[in-house]
Amino acid sequence: MSEPAPLSADDVAKVAVLARLNLTDEEVERFTGQLASILGHAADLAALDLSTLKVTEHPLELSNVLRADEVRPSLDRAEVLSQAPAVADDRFLVPQIVGEEG
Amino acid sequence: MAELPDDWEMVVGLEVHTELATSTKLFCGCSNAFGGEPNTNVCPVCLGLPGSLPVLNEKAVELAIRIGLALHCEIAPSVFARKNYFYPDQPKDYQISQYDKPLNGIGHLDLPDGTRVVVERAHMEEDTGKTTHLGGTGRIHGADESIVDYNRAGVPLVEIVSGPDIRSAEQARLYAAELRAILIATGASDGRMEEGSMRVDANVSVRRGPDAPFGTRCEIKNLNSLRSVQRAIDHEALRQVMLLEAGETVTQETRHWDEDAGRTQTLRSKEEAYDYRYFPEPDLVPLAPSDEQIDAIRASLPPMPAERRRTLLGLLGDSVTEAHADQISSVVDQDLDRFVTAAAAAGVGAPLALARVANELAGALGDGGELEEGTMVVLLEMEEAGEVSATQAKAVLADLVAAGGGDPRAVAKAKGFEQMDAGALDAVLDAVIAENADAWQRYVEGDDKLAGFFTGKVMAATKGQADGKAVNASLRQRRG
């Protein structure tokens, strides 16, 4: 496994957008240094040849954990909505969604 | 529309999301029911509350495997993954889906026209909540605010991804219709597109002829009827051809089909596309259905639409017309072929049974209602035996469906549709001929058009009780 390119301030700025975090220029610079140092420590992994090993997706060797298709009580709506920052018409109110759809 | 200019060819692949007909959601015990007061079918899991964890619904897995088997997919051990992107209708800001290890791998679907469309995968995932846009136009563009109802969040879905094997909008519609019929036949979904039970996205590109490389594609969303599928694809392919003919390029993007305006418009471009950062869902463990389980599900699958169409064709024998073929497709699509096969098994002529089921029964049930197969069979037997006329049979059927069933003979009697005996009919005919002697003379001399005139007179005189076929036969007999 070859070592990826070192982390740049540009990368940090891009990651912040993906993670929905606003960073000041000063923070971008500081985080770049800190993250680069952590990733630098991880360089020892890049040096390992692990190509024959499987990826551990899970510490347990469990599979097929299923539940019966039986209805259980839902939550009380008033209790749920009492925790919401903004509500309208018994629904969660959010500001404008710009030009995108899931 | 439908024809692209010159040697242009469209290349289409469809992504179909279908909701599964379970009692509960995919990962929690909340009810999976359409509609309902907003935010009442919600719990910590489907609201994505901190600390909540998903547990997989076994019925959803079974239904997903049913779909996979019906589409001839390879059923494989699978792993759920997280698809990470922020959107307010998504409670956890990631969707639990299947990524590199889908439950249903490669398969295929054969269209009624014989075209084989590859099914690349049919994977399980959870649905999102429902967003309503307030203010502005009421659509997403220009809305001031939006409100979110999470009743639909976590509803089980199977996403069926076709290969780029479809070459016309008509074929795309056929594919969607055939898939819908398969989903209904498996019992995995009710196929109600208008309620969002089945939703279609289309990837469309165009190229100059079948040997040219694939062009840049656009994904069209919001195709919520079979008609929209066909219209939107036709429109989008033509839009792309016109762009290319004008020397411009197609931009890879997601477009939204506006059914009212009859056009697609940009939703987001590729530059805005997300980096989904898929990784295996650590809160769930791998799913590995056993061969025994798969075999048991396979054994429980009913015949699929293609086979059912073949069965009806077999009942009709050699006398199949194009109209019959349409009726066959239509009754199978509507899951009504069981009425035809039941009637045929009881000895009723297949063409009569097919016609009544495809037209009158489908029409009557279309408005909502139910009827037992045996009831329909009795009615068809009555009509075939001449106990009731065609007109009367239709009236009796409408009453039966409206009442959700009943005894056809009792309904016919109550409506006064009792068989006129031959003597009574003769007497009426004598009277009608006597009153219209001139017309009768012309008829006897060969003016065939007058047959209808006399039938009408007899029907009027008997208030519709006479059997049209019997009247016709008598008229011909008397003319000699």
Added chain:
Amino acid sequence: MTARTIAEQVRAGERRATEVVEAALVEIATHDSDLHAFTEVHTASAREAAEAIDAAVAAGNDPGPLAGVPIGVKDNICQRGRVTSCASKILEGWQPPYDATVVGRLAAAGAVIVGSTNMDEFAMGSSTENSVYGPTRNPADHSRVPGGSSGGSAAAVGAGMVPLSLGSDTGGSIRQPAAFCGVVGVKPTYGAVSRYGLVAFASSLDQIGPFAANVGDAALLLEVISGHDPLDSTSLDAPAPSLVAHLDEGVAGLRVGLCKDLIEGASTEITAAVAASAELLAAQGAEIVEMSIPELHYGLSAYYLIAPAEASSNLARYDGVRYGLRVDAANVAEMNAASRTAGFGDEVKRRIMLGTYALSAGYYDAYYAQAQRTRTLIIRAFAEAYASVDLILGATTPTTAFEIGAKVSDPMEMYLSDVFTIPTNLAGHPAISVPAGTGAGGLPIGVQLLGPALSEERLLRAAAVIEKGRA
């Protein structure tokens, strides 16, 4: 007084739960303004619960094995209708509409939750300094950290305010503060204790576990919270273990590996404490074998890719839409970002960004997948080790508790304090930190015992031998 004694006396009607709880509330009132181990004290509900227990005893019913025992619960374990904030501004004031499975089990066992305990924000940290409530102080030395992230739970027991508490351990967050505060802390086998209702940091590593002043009480609490939970797909379908009953069975015949890789780099006094513990085990008939598992050195690097990757996804839901902090903005995307920016502290942001990066297109294989393959390497190395030893002995931490503020500016330096505890989390194995004396300044020292999956009973037996040997 031990939790076991309290419960026995309350069940026998010799002591009233209300008295026990009042005494705990007095202890908290006396000490917690200095220590700040609790984020919130649940005075009213604790009194109510205690009264109910006394009433049950009076009616001839058994309130359960923890009858009347006051307990602190880490602020990342959901308690219905009580603030569960993960010590984060983004969840300030959030009241879950449901109880974590372990909270239900505590109530069913008769335990009385007297308060929620302080922690590093979203369990990210090793010092309990990253808390919106401010830092918790080490009961042994108020100028020092209690460790983290479950520092409040450790300090609450260490200071004698409560006999028991619950924490969570993702990379050492129970064992490291247990060592720093001189108490017993257990990280159970992954899947042994339900995670339902534990606010996720890194789902494949997180595990709830007990803090106690002694090994027996830790065993009792672990018994109560263990066992299968159908609400957690990763919960092991095994019956709850019988731990207390076997506690005094000793270590005769057990092979204990003295693991060089879990000692090297520790201070001299800690190294000496590990050696002394080995002697105590040997004196009771254990066979001590020197061993090395060099693969463990990759644990820290793998952990600091895997845990942030999972965290970046787990913490996406704090978006200002359904609960928690919202900072208004013109559109949803800006509102999400403004809320998250204002609501998360620096350490959380750092890990979210690190994890987002490790999962992003082009880096997934080099970072996340490579780290998960390293995890396989470590699991195999442990399996090989456990083919020849029953348990492994090492240090819990490289040093004793450090000064408040000493490591806040250098994240990597802070991460290194978890170097000995992380490997077990990656493998999903259990481990325990048990007090093993004090070092300079009277600061507590802990030693760590590690075992294969579901070896809790064996671990507690060995820990009991060390505890008894020192007494």
